[in-house]
Ligand SMILES: [Zn+2]
């Protein structure tokens with residue numbers, strides 16, 4: 001199954017040529033409920049995990065009090081995403097690996113309000129003896145247990161949100177209102193900056209730009225070397241919201257989206273997760289070395 005994002009109603013580079021060198025390719029993952037195996041790319045599916053390697057556990061005691069585990073002791077982490085590069089061309093992988101696995105502790109943590117994540121890069125061919133029954137956490141926050149989904153990756157071009165642009169360009173972009181585009185109307189009462197709703201994709205994705213909105217953009221340097229980190233994986237509570245839905249719902253989902261509306265389990269909420277009040281959790285990595293620790297942020 002493929003998923004196809006409708007073309008942007010305007011070519012931004014025609015209107016603002018200065019955006020051209022800033023373009024980035026993002027890969028929308030388009031997770032949809034299914035029955036992935038450990039040999040599939042998935043969200044919330046089983047992992048190709050070596051039987052000889054310890055399963056990751058969370059040992060911290062800073063779980064948010066409103067949703068903390070009832071039992072004491074380490075918590076088995078749960079699969080969030082498994083991505084094979086054959087399914088996600090352009091996935092930035094260390095040399096010699098072809099598989100990214102992301103797990104999290106299924107509770108919010110007080111230090112950043114997010115589930116704690118761990119990343120593993122592997123060569124699938126080296127995993128010959130596979131763990132068949134991975135540990136499960138004794139309990140978990142229901143909103144942080146992703147529904148098993150297969151993915152339908154699609155490459156899209158993104159540009160930075162206006163707040164992330166150099167000031168003069170950012171203010172010109174922010175004032176642009178698309179009066180000249182037939183058939184395109186925004187409710188100006190609700191959408192201050194139409195460009196911001198069109199330049200970066202919502203939903204689960206690899207790479208691309210952050211949908212800044214909760215805060216103004218702030219630096220996210222690598223804790224080891226200080227290089228600015230880049231978004232690797234966006235874990236999204238929604239594939240699109242009520243503002244996005246006229247522009248980001250794949251053609252293949254448009255009829256179902258009208259039927260379901262914006263509810264969990266429908267096309268806009270296929271993974272049934274909710275990160276801290278319907279936000280995105282963005283995992284960022286250092287472009288200079290995969291051995292430097294990842295960081296994460298909420299937006
Ligand atoms: Zn934890």
Ligand SMILES: [Zn+2]
Nearest residue numbers: 222225286292
């Ligand atoms: Zn670094």
